[in-house]
Amino acid sequence: MVSIEEFYSKLNEGELYGGKCSNCGNITLPPRQICPKCLSTQIDWYKLSMTGEVESFTLITVAPKNFENEAPYAVCIVKILEDVKFIGRIKISSQNEIKVGDKVEFVIEKSISNEWPMWPKIYLKKLN
Amino acid sequence: MSKPLASIVAAGCSKFGKRTGVMARELLVEAFQEAISKSKDPDIRKKIRVGFFGNFSEMYEHQSHVAPILADWLGFHDLPVIRTEDACASGSAALRTGIMAIKSGLYDVALIAGVEKMNNRRTNEVLEGLAMASDIAIEQWSGLTFAGIFALMATWHMHKYGTTETQMALVAVKNHKNATLNPKAHMQKLITVEDVLKSRIVAWPLKLYDCSLITDGAACVIITKPEIAEKFTDNPIDIVGSGSSSDHESLIERKEISDIKGIAKATREALEMAEIKIKNVDVAELHDCFTIAEILEYEEIGIAERGYGGKLLEEGATNLDGWFPVNPSGGLKAKGHPVGATGIAQIYEIFLQLRNEAGPRQIKGAKIGLAQNMGGSGSTHFVHLLKNRS
Numbered sequence: 001m002v003s004i005e006e007f008y009s010k011l012n013e014g015e016l017y018g019g020k021c022s023n024c025g026n027i028t029l030p031p032r033q034i035c036p037k038c039l040s041t042q043i044d045w046y047k048l049s050m051t052g053e054v055e056s057f058t059l060i061t062v063a064p065k066n067f068e069n070e071a072p073y074a075v076c077i078v079k080i081l082e083d084v085k086f087i088g089r090i091k092i093s094s095q096n097e098i099k100v101g102d103k104v105e106f107v108i109e110k111s112i113s114n115e116w117p118m119w120p121k122i123y124l125k126k127l128n
Numbered sequence: 129m130s131k132p133l134a135s136i137v138a139a140g141c142s143k144f145g146k147r148t149g150v151m152a153r154e155l156l157v158e159a160f161q162e163a164i165s166k167s168k169d170p171d172i173r174k175k176i177r178v179g180f181f182g183n184f185s186e187m188y189e190h191q192s193h194v195a196p197i198l199a200d201w202l203g204f205h206d207l208p209v210i211r212t213e214d215a216c217a218s219g220s221a222a223l224r225t226g227i228m229a230i231k232s233g234l235y236d237v238a239l240i241a242g243v244e245k246m247n248n249r250r251t252n253e254v255l256e257g258l259a260m261a262s263d264i265a266i267e268q269w270s271g272l273t274f275a276g277i278f279a280l281m282a283t284w285h286m287h288k289y290g291t292t293e294t295q296m297a298l299v300a301v302k303n304h305k306n307a308t309l310n311p312k313a314h315m316q317k318l319i320t321v322e323d324v325l326k327s328r329i330v331a332w333p334l335k336l337y338d339c340s341l342i343t344d345g346a347a348c349v350i351i352t353k354p355e356i357a358e359k360f361t362d363n364p365i366d367i368v369g370s371g372s373s374s375d376h377e378s379l380i381e382r383k384e385i386s387d388i389k390g391i392a393k394a395t396r397e398a399l400e401m402a403e404i405k406i407k408n409v410d411v412a413e414l415h416d417c418f419t420i421a422e423i424l425e426y427e428e429i430g431i432a433e434r435g436y437g438g439k440l441l442e443e444g445a446t447n448l449d450g451w452f453p454v455n456p457s458g459g460l461k462a463k464g465h466p467v468g469a470t471g472i473a474q475i476y477e478i479f480l481q482l483r484n485e486a487g488p489r490q491i492k493g494a495k496i497g498l499a500q501n502m503g504g505s506g507s508t509h510f511v512h513l514l515k516n517r518s
Contacts, residue, residue, distance in 0.1 A: 004265050007149035030265055036381070056287070056385055059332035060271060065256040067271035075272050077280055077380055086244065087270045087379040095332040100287045117271060 002043050004033035004128040008119040009044075014108050018084060020046035027084045051127065052080040054102045059095045074098055076124055077105070103127040130403050132236075132366035134230040135357035136514070137165040138172065138350040140478040141472075144314040144464035147344035152189055152245035154199040155346035155469075159241070160202050163348050167195030167360045172350065175360075177235040179209045182218035182242035183468040187257040189245055198241065209461045210367045215261035215303060215503035216417060218242060219347070219471025220510030226351055227370050236353045242473070243346035244466035254342050258467070261504045262396065266378040275331035275339055275418060277474045277505045280379055281386040282333050282420040288386070288435070291423060293333055295438030297324035299419035300337045302447055302463055307458025307491035316462030324419075337418040343464025347472035365482050369404065371397030377507040388506035391428035395500065398511040409513070410480045410494040412452065413474035415502050416459040425500060426454075429511075448489060456489045457482065471501035482516040 002019040007030040010017045019031020023040035031050070036039055055077045061072035073089045076098070080086060088106055092098060109121040140162030142155045164172050179199050180513035186192035195209035212221035219242030226238040244440055250259040255273050258364040262268050262277060272280075285291045309311035319337060350360070357364035379385045399406060406429060414429070423437035423506050432440050440446055446454035457463045457471055457477035460470060478497035480486040497514045 008413040056284040058272075058276045058283060058334075059130060059329060060273060060276050061328070062226055062273065062275070062330045063252065063271060063333075064259045064273055068252050070271065075270050075276055075280070077385060083383060087267060087272075095329075095492065100283065116429045117264065117269070122270065123438050 002033065003044060004030050007031055011108055011122070012110055012120045016048045016050055016086070016106060017045045018048050018088055019043040027081065029086050031085060048080055048084065050106045052086070052104060054080040054098060054100055055079045055085060056100060057098055059092070069088070076104065078104055078124065088122040088124040098126070132354040132367065132368050133362050133370055134149040134227050134351045135354045135364040136349045136367065136475070136479055137352050137357050137364050138166045138358035139348070140166070140490060141312055141347040141474045141476040142345050143312050144259045144466065146247045146341050147245070148247070150344070152183070152191070152194070152243045152346065153198050153422050155245060155344060155351040156241055156348065157201055157344040159348045160292035162351055166348070169360045171358055173203065174383035175237045176207070176239045176318035176350065178206070178229055179204065179207050179241065180212060180222035180438040181209065182212050182220070182222035182471060182479040183506065184213060184215055184218050184244055185257045185260070185467070188248055188254070194257045198243065212493045216432045216465070216467050217471055217508045217510055218417070218468040219473070220501040220512065221471070221508070223349070223475060223512065224370055224372055224510055225469060227367060230351060230353055236356060239304040240345065240472060241348035242469040242471055244468040245344045246342050246466060249343050251342065252316055263378045266380060273331060275334050277379060278418040278420050279334045282425065285420065285424070286333065291438045292319055293325060295423065295441050296338055297321045299416060300324045302414060302441065303455050303459040303461040306448060306456050306461030306489055309487065310458050310463060311350040313458040313460045313462055314341050315458070321438060329462040334418055334420070340417045340460035341462070343466045345464060345466035345469045345473065347469045349472060349475055363478050363483050364517065366515050366517065367512060368515045369398035369402030371395060371401070371511040373397070374460060376508050377504050379505055385453040387426055388428055388502070390509035391425055391500060391502065391511070392430070394509040394511040395429045398513045402513045404496060404513060407495050409413060409452070409498045411456060411478065411491045412454050412500070413457060413459070413477050414454050414500045416455055416461045417465060419461065422454065422459070429498070429500065448491065453491050456486065456491060462511065466472070471499070474501060475497040475512065478514045482514055486506045
């Protein structure tokens with residue numbers, strides 16, 4: 001059975017797994033128990049590439065309290081496969097340092113928090 | 129034209145702004161006193177049978193369970209009350225719930241209120257509270273703010289359709305101009321496109337003047353069964369359509385991230401219910417939490433083709449004297465965005481417009497008005513259509 005906690009614990013070990021519907025093949029990130037396309041509950045783990053391309057991005061300079069020590073940073077939506085996207089952030093200080101279509105790799109920083117949620121941080125590295 | 133769902137017989141709105149030294153409940157007292165003063169029935173308060181209260185975050189005043197407390201402060205000590213929370217659409221959620229209560233026949237008179245007191249906290253804490261409306265399993269964890277979420281939509285819309293930062297700035301310029309005609313607006317300041325483009329980045333491509341305001345405020349309406357409305361006022365405003373929808377909160381789940389499909393669905397539902405075409409709407413209040421949102425909304429409600437929302441601003445189509453005036457109140461952008469109050473404050477503005485009571489910002493001869501309010505990234509949706517009886 002897939003779960004969000006298990007998804008993040010796999011990610012903490014540096015591996016990105018989605019949930020793949022064994023009925024229609026749809027992949028979700030994070031995985032869910034009910035396929036949003038066909039409503040099947042037969043969902044299996046499916047290993048995904050740690051690379052993708054930037055579909056959209058924003059440069060955050062005014063951050064929420066829990067992230068204010070990291071600002072500025074960009075948050076990117078990354079397309080891994082067609083209709084399979086995930087999100088990560090990259091330490092840059094100008095919007096000119098990144099563009100739609102850039103190839104990026106997910107870089108996982110293991111969680112050191114003792115407070116819920118004890119999930120890893122998801123960063124991005126630009127690939128040339 | 130179909131039979132109305134319910135009728136608005138009174139409406140009130142507090143002054144919007146940084147309301148230092150006033151608590152949420154006291155802001156609502158201000159709005160409520162205005163509302164009941166507008167009824168010709170001096171005993172309207174005693175006729176209210178139920179209350180629905182829209183309020184977003186318990187974090188700002190460290191106060192959850194607001195419904196009985198708000199009711200108590202208004203003088204109700206024995207009233208069925210329910211709080212509704214749908215992030216920035218909490219107010220409209222209260223209205224739609226109230227409409228269901230009236231339409232079901234369970235109640236004949238209902239108080240619908242929305243309130244938010246946000247300025248007790250510093251900005252990063254307010255943003256943290258707002259960010260709680262995004263999905264913790266995905267987007268909260270990435271360090272996104274709501275400006276960031278709408279910025280992601282803006283970047284994509286710029287990339288795919290060529291929407292420009294200048295077009296977004298025109299939303300801010302228009303809504304600020306309208307707000308100078310609204311004494312209750314938070315900001316009373318004319319700005320230029322240059323001012324917007326030169327303001328500091330908050331979440332590129334959105335800059336400070338692309339963002340709505342952190343505002344304290346409250347608004348309320350009293351709604352009744354249509355057939356008894358004229359006992360309370362000679363000029364009731366009928367609610368003739370109510371549409372609602374939901375969608376993925378997380379943008380990564382959306383096939384195209386700048387499509388906010390729930391707006392189109394809710395608008396269609398409301399229009400069909402009212403048997404009205406969008407082109408017959410005389411005035412609209414749209415949810416301009418960020419300038420890009422108003423542009424996307426033009427496309428979703430059906431006054432612009434996909435990708436062409438920005439063009440309407442260049443043509444002045446949505447100015448007070450345009451063919452489809454949007455946000456005469458100043459919108460969330462300049463009137464302000466006290467989250468839980470916003471949906472009801474939109475209804476308040478349409479109520480004034482349809483009663484020809486909007487003063488210098490009055491849209492001449494307005495008969496039909498639309499209010500569109502959404503929560504989060506555009507995952508909860510409410511669209512209401514109002515009409516006068518002239």
